[in-house]
Amino acid sequence: MLRIDLEPQSHITKADGELARDRVLALAAGKPVCVLLDITGVGSVSREAVTFYSEASHVAAFALLGGTAVDKVIAHGLRGLAWPDCPARYFVDEGEAMAWLKGYC
Template sequence: MALRPDGIVQVRWFSGVSIGEADAFVAMAAADSLGGGRGTRVLVDMAGISGLNRAGRAVFARRCSARKVALLGASPVDQVIASFFLRLNIPPCPTRYFSSTAEAEGWLATPAASVGAKRRCGDCLNNGGSTVGLTRRALPGGED
């Protein structure tokens, strides 16, 4: 996970990981921390994940500091996982699936109001004010 020079928080999951509640909570808390708790744009590279369980979906549906989230996948399985999340949950900010990095980044660059946002993220997901480190299992690249 990293804060890019363009202000986008980029999350990259390990291929084959099944995302659960703890993984989702750590990722959201870290993204909030990296973004400084202000309306960040988040690019989630979910290519190759093996699943996202109910508890993980519930965490990702909570309010956070993100103002827009682009889910990036590479396969039909990634699209099914993203579609399942988006149909069963109401994300607190505009969230869309993409199979192209360029399209995802272009969408993230547009103002939220122009993409038909019904709700805005505002409250930062906070773990009692403590900083939560990322686990190597949850996020690749060894950047804890």
């Protein structure tokens, strides 16, 4: 299981998404992996960044974690774009997110 924490108030760009995708692929080492993506307090995530996150083909499941109304809007916007062919769900509680991910890992 991998955790990616996005910086609060940051604006996630294509380069950020590419870096995260490369890290996920390297750490997965060809095996399916579950990812907890913490978007709490993020200012924005570009469509190009989502494209790179979605190309992490070894992701078994994505849990999106946030805590504000803006986080929820961002998460639902992200889920409306091209994601890997895997389950993705938004959570406000980290424990619930981890429990859900464990069902896929």
